[in-house]
Amino acid sequence: MNEHDKILIVKYITRQANQEETAMAKYLINSSKAHEAFYAAYYETWQKSLYYNIESIDANKAYSNFLASAAQEETKKPQPSVILRRLAIAAFVLLVCAFGIYFYDIRTNLNLSPQGLAESEVNVPKGSTRKIVLPDGTKVSINAGSTLKFDKGFGNSSRTVYLDGEAYFDIADHDVPFIVKTSHHVIRDIGTIFNVKAYADDLEFETAVIEGEVSIEGRLSLNSDNKETVSVKRQQVLKLNYAPVIISGQSKKDVTDLIEAKVQKVNSSQLEAYTGWTEDLLVFEGKTFHEITKIMERRYDVEIVMNDVKLKNYSYTGSFKNVDKVEKALKILQETTDINYEKNGKVITIW
Amino acid sequence: MTDGNFSRKVNNVDIKAFEDVFKCHYVKLTLYANKFLNDVDIAEEIVSESLAQLWEKRESINFSSSVTAYLYTMVRHKSMNYLKHRKVENEYVNYLMRNNLINELPEHDTDPLLEKEIACQIKLAVDSLPERCRQVFIMSRFEYLKNREIAQRLNISQNTVERQITIALDKLRKSLECILSAALLLIL
Numbered sequence: 196m197n198e199h200d201k202i203l204i205v206k207y208i209t210r211q212a213n214q215e216e217t218a219m220a221k222y223l224i225n226s227s228k229a230h231e232a233f234y235a236a237y238y239e240t241w242q243k244s245l246y247y248n249i250e251s252i253d254a255n256k257a258y259s260n261f262l263a264s265a266a267q268e269e270t271k272k273p274q275p276s277v278i279l280r281r282l283a284i285a286a287f288v289l290l291v292c293a294f295g296i297y298f299y300d301i302r303t304n305l306n307l308s309p310q311g312l313a314e315s316e317v318n319v320p321k322g323s324t325r326k327i328v329l330p331d332g333t334k335v336s337i338n339a340g341s342t343l344k345f346d347k348g349f350g351n352s353s354r355t356v357y358l359d360g361e362a363y364f365d366i367a368d369h370d371v372p373f374i375v376k377t378s379h380h381v382i383r384d385i386g387t388i389f390n391v392k393a394y395a396d397d398l399e400f401e402t403a404v405i406e407g408e409v410s411i412e413g414r415l416s417l418n419s420d421n422k423e424t425v426s427v428k429r430q431q432v433l434k435l436n437y438a439p440v441i442i443s444g445q446s447k448k449d450v451t452d453l454i455e456a457k458v459q460k461v462n463s464s465q466l467e468a469y470t471g472w473t474e475d476l477l478v479f480e481g482k483t484f485h486e487i488t489k490i491m492e493r494r495y496d497v498e499i500v501m502n503d504v505k506l507k508n509y510s511y512t513g514s515f516k517n518v519d520k521v522e523k524a525l526k527i528l529q530e531t532t533d534i535n536y537e538k539n540g541k542v543i544t545i546w
Numbered sequence: 547m548t549d550g551n552f553s554r555k556v557n558n559v560d561i562k563a564f565e566d567v568f569k570c571h572y573v574k575l576t577l578y579a580n581k582f583l584n585d586v587d588i589a590e591e592i593v594s595e596s597l598a599q600l601w602e603k604r605e606s607i608n609f610s611s612s613v614t615a616y617l618y619t620m621v622r623h624k625s626m627n628y629l630k631h632r633k634v635e636n637e638y639v640n641y642l643m644r645n646n647l648i649n650e651l652p653e654h655d656t657d658p659l660l661e662k663e664i665a666c667q668i669k670l671a672v673d674s675l676p677e678r679c680r681q682v683f684i685m686s687r688f689e690y691l692k693n694r695e696i697a698q699r700l701n702i703s704q705n706t707v708e709r710q711i712t713i714a715l716d717k718l719r720k721s722l723e724c725i726l727s728a729a730l731l732l733i734l
Contacts, residue, residue: 205712207637209686210584211693221637231641238638240719241687242581246665247672248688252586254572257594258565265601368694385695407692429690430587462591 196229204230208238213368316344319360322496324472329356332367336473339493340394361392363473366407380413389427390469397489400435402427403461403469415456425458432459432469471514478514487511488545495521500544506534564604567613568597575621578651582625582639592628596620618651663725671721675714682707683714 207220341360373384377393387407436455468478488499579589
């Protein structure tokens with residue numbers, strides 16, 4: 196077996212192979228006994244090499260985690276049913292018809308001039324999401340009510356995109372760094388998959404890293420106005436919350452009103468709360484009705500009116516899978532909580 | 547502690563007995579799950595989930611065979627389900643299937659001495675790698691860095707990184723081969 200094949204198979208074993216290389220490695224393993232034997236031996240060695248630092252798999256820590264979550268289960272049980280108690284059951288995974296999201300290639304759809312002089316812009320209206328492939332091969336899912344722009348000449352000397360809204364990035368391997376600019380922050384990728392939520396009209400900013408690492412630059416701490424940089428690693432989420440500034444009746448985000456900043460570690464199932472939308476799965480984990488209605492407004496292109504302050508602050512846990520109509524979503528909410536609603540065209544009133 | 551003993555204790559809701567089982571099997575089960583998943587974080591999650599389920603079902607489960615076998619089966623099923631659910635295909639699982647090895651328990655679980663020896667051999671082998679090679683290997687294996695990131699940090703080419711990792715694995719495999727064939731000789 197030649198050196199090239201060996202390195203290719205090792206890349207596959209160590210999870211460093213891209214799609215094409217993975218397909219090639221699998222093909223080799225399946226078509227030659229020698230390659231299969233090499234693969235199995237090296238895969239097993241890769242696995243056994245964990246013994247070098249076996250302490251990193253920490254049984255004591257895992258046991259404390261188990262005790263903590265078991266204790267939480269216990270205290271949850273006797274509680275009288277709050278409005279949303281029944282929602283523990285609301286892992287309502289409704290498998291309704293999947294609504295179509297199509298991968299389409301931006302190169303063929305945006306009519307870039309030959310030199311790529313035009314700045315490209317993808318607008319995703321409320322009520323829909325879209326998946327695109329950027330010219331460098333990076334895959335992006337864009338959530339409802341978002342705009343993604345990128346520079347002329349994207350992919351050659353720079354790979355910078357501008358985001359207002361929410362998008363999930365699976366970055367293609369490339370020498371040029373990939374940069375996402377939002378209204379107040381700059382996110383630099385270091386070989387990653389990550390989700391950015393930065394709607395200009397939201398009072399929050401979130402970046403969740405699924406694979407690899409990103410660095411985020413902007414105002415990040417409460418007691419300093421200076422720009423700072425923080426790195427967010429695999430299975431971590433950076434969250435920033437802002438206080439509302441009322442300008443002519445509309446709340447608006449301002450950098451100076453940062454009231455909370457934190458980096459959290461999350462496990463892979465919790466990550467669904469950040470990335471589920473790319474597969475039409477909305478996960479609400481202790482989100483307030485106020486936050487949920489915001490998400491629903493974008494997802495279903497409706498306006499939700501809620502005047503009861505107490506209701507706005509109710510927290511809800513549940514998930515909607517492939518719920519394609521706002522009526523269905525409202526029905527689930529109604530069945531599992533004590534809310535009432537009325538729909539009038541695009542306007543929904545909840546009380 | 548024997549398995550039979552444990553099942554009785556667990557039925558008596560003995561948390562201490564459960565703690566022993568948890569701590570005694572956790573690492574080995576994680577390594578076992580990792581065989582299918584090739585992702586230590588996910589492996590740990592699946593093992594924790596399996597052990598938590600064992601605890602929840604402590605009163606309803608009839609341990610007809612041993613707890614160990616029960617746990618291994620549960621972890622294997624959960625790992626397979628995970629791959630299926632995520633539509634991830636691991637060629638190693640296909641390899642095990644093709645060669646009827648899917649139900650084999652790992653050798654280090656049937657032989658604690660062998661496990662110690664593997665651990666010892668691995669430490670020795672990694673520590674005796676040439677410095678650059680060792681550095682690259684540790685960054686890749688334990689710091690979860692991508693080849694590109696390693697290349698950037700050490701200011702070497704990505705090709706060099708790939709080659710060094712291949713060399714490291716080659717050396718480790720050779721040093722393991724010695725003890726595995728020695729163990730085989732003992733059995734014979």
